[in-house]
Amino acid sequence: MNLSGVKALTFDVFGTVVDWRGSIIADATAFGESKGVSVDWERFVDAWKTCYRPGMHRVNTGEVPWSTVYAIYRTKLEELLVEFGIADLTEAEKHHFNRAWERLDPWPDSVPALTRLKRKFILSTLSNGDFACLVNMAKHAGLPWDCIIVAENARRYKPDPSVYRLAIQLLGCRPEEVMMVAAHNYDLAHAASHGMRTAFLPRPTEYGARQTTDLRAEGDWDVIVDNLEELAQALGT
Amino acid sequence: MNLSGVKALTFDVFGTVVDWRGSIIADATAFGESKGVSVDWERFVDAWKTCYRPGMHRVNTGEVPWSTVYAIYRTKLEELLVEFGIADLTEAEKHHFNRAWERLDPWPDSVPALTRLKRKFILSTLSNGDFACLVNMAKHAGLPWDCIIVAENARRYKPDPSVYRLAIQLLGCRPEEVMMVAAHNYDLAHAASHGMRTAFLPRPTEYGARQTTDLRAEGDWDVIVDNLEELAQALGT
Numbered sequence: 001m002n003l004s005g006v007k008a009l010t011f012d013v014f015g016t017v018v019d020w021r022g023s024i025i026a027d028a029t030a031f032g033e034s035k036g037v038s039v040d041w042e043r044f045v046d047a048w049k050t051c052y053r054p055g056m057h058r059v060n061t062g063e064v065p066w067s068t069v070y071a072i073y074r075t076k077l078e079e080l081l082v083e084f085g086i087a088d089l090t091e092a093e094k095h096h097f098n099r100a101w102e103r104l105d106p107w108p109d110s111v112p113a114l115t116r117l118k119r120k121f122i123l124s125t126l127s128n129g130d131f132a133c134l135v136n137m138a139k140h141a142g143l144p145w146d147c148i149i150v151a152e153n154a155r156r157y158k159p160d161p162s163v164y165r166l167a168i169q170l171l172g173c174r175p176e177e178v179m180m181v182a183a184h185n186y187d188l189a190h191a192a193s194h195g196m197r198t199a200f201l202p203r204p205t206e207y208g209a210r211q212t213t214d215l216r217a218e219g220d221w222d223v224i225v226d227n228l229e230e231l232a233q234a235l236g237t
Numbered sequence: 238m239n240l241s242g243v244k245a246l247t248f249d250v251f252g253t254v255v256d257w258r259g260s261i262i263a264d265a266t267a268f269g270e271s272k273g274v275s276v277d278w279e280r281f282v283d284a285w286k287t288c289y290r291p292g293m294h295r296v297n298t299g300e301v302p303w304s305t306v307y308a309i310y311r312t313k314l315e316e317l318l319v320e321f322g323i324a325d326l327t328e329a330e331k332h333h334f335n336r337a338w339e340r341l342d343p344w345p346d347s348v349p350a351l352t353r354l355k356r357k358f359i360l361s362t363l364s365n366g367d368f369a370c371l372v373n374m375a376k377h378a379g380l381p382w383d384c385i386i387v388a389e390n391a392r393r394y395k396p397d398p399s400v401y402r403l404a405i406q407l408l409g410c411r412p413e414e415v416m417m418v419a420a421h422n423y424d425l426a427h428a429a430s431h432g433m434r435t436a437f438l439p440r441p442t443e444y445g446a447r448q449t450t451d452l453r454a455e456g457d458w459d460v461i462v463d464n465l466e467e468l469a470q471a472l473g474t
Contacts (some may be wrong), residue, residue: 132409172369
């Protein structure tokens with residue numbers, strides 16, 4: 001595959017660029033200690049995450065109107081606080097807790113690799129996270145995006161076709177000039193179906209030590225590497 | 238006015254941050270010299286710009302479907318090439334010429350001031366320019382935006398209310414947490430009508446030496462300064 005025509009890279013972010021699970025467990029653990037609350041935070045965060053895909057699916061099918069990811073997580077948070085016996089949080093505390101999804105730390109290779117790639121390519125997010133979440137996360141984690149494009153711009157979530165098509169259109173590119181970078185095979189399969197180039201890297205501990213999915217490339221992606229530094233190398237930066 | 242609650246600054250770009258007229262005249266002059274074409278490029282560029290507001294107005298009234306600014310300029314460019322007797326340009330040359338709108342240089346104070354402001358605030362565009370144009374311009378001019386928000390995201394042009402409202406919503410802010418920065422009084426009047434904070438600075442040569450409009454603040458804007466460095470100072474950065 002000749003990749004010399006690639007002008008822009010669009011990145012999945014949660015899992016691919018940042019370690020959401022490790023970051024939120026650490027954030028929640030610190031919160032719990034400050035409140036004197038003892039909870040199995042790994043179990044809490046894994047339970048919290050379960051609302052994500054069904055919540056987005058209900059938007060994409062039209063079962064519910066557009067809803068931000070923050071709203072989806074907030075609804076689930078209220079349930080979990082009851083279930084785990086965490087009572088008496090103020091509205092400000094719950095808001096702050098829910099905003100853990102923007103206080104995420106990058107994997108060690110992410111910032112150095114993005115900095116290299118930015119010299120040659122337009123770097124955009126193409127995430128299901130809310131626009132404000134991605135902007136605030138970039139400030140927190142020092143992610144040097146050229147622009148933020150998210151599902152919210154299309155008011156549908158990946159893998160709805162409108163999300164990929166809108167990104168290509170906003171970037172003013174032909175599909176083959178845009179490369180989707182992700183640690184999730186499903187995302188690349190959909191990107192490829194719209195004519196985009198694809199790059200896979202595994203994040204084998206995104207879901208913790210017992211992760212069983214996306215441990216390796218499951219498609220004939222244009223680039224398959226072990227991390228983002230290797231992607232920067234493979235793309236000549 | 239207490240401005241301590243401001244979290245994000247949204248910038249008009251053409252005229253406010255970059256010198257579009259001077260840049261395009263220089264770009265076109267260099268092109269003319271390379272082609273051995275002698276044209277009054279100031280007159281050419283001023284004539285080119287006349288299509289901008291009517292083209293956007295036709296979109297906002299629904300007279301025509303959504304059209305990018307590049308498409309608006311490209312249609313006018315074809316007319317002007319005939320009118321000014323510039324014949325025989327290839328499609329690639331016309332495409333490149335039309336893309337002058339992304340090869341724009343910042344005013345001298347813009348990059349230093351944005352760099353200072355970025356430490357404390359989220360910096361976004363809020364421009365009528367196309368998304369891709371703003372992304373490519375930022376690469377060309379070194380403008381350190383945190384995110385790109387443009388009229389294209391709302392598929393209506395400023396001053397349509399949907400553009401300001403969408404920006405506030407995407408940034409996850411209340412209106413009073415967002416400050417519109419512009420060298421154009423009309424833009425600030427509309428921003429203020431949606432509850433945004435406002436900052437004015439004049440760009441007295443945006444339209445050339447004989448400019449008669451927007452030479453001074455015409456409203457009770459929250460901040461009135463002479464340039465962006467003064468804005469950085471006024472906002473404590």
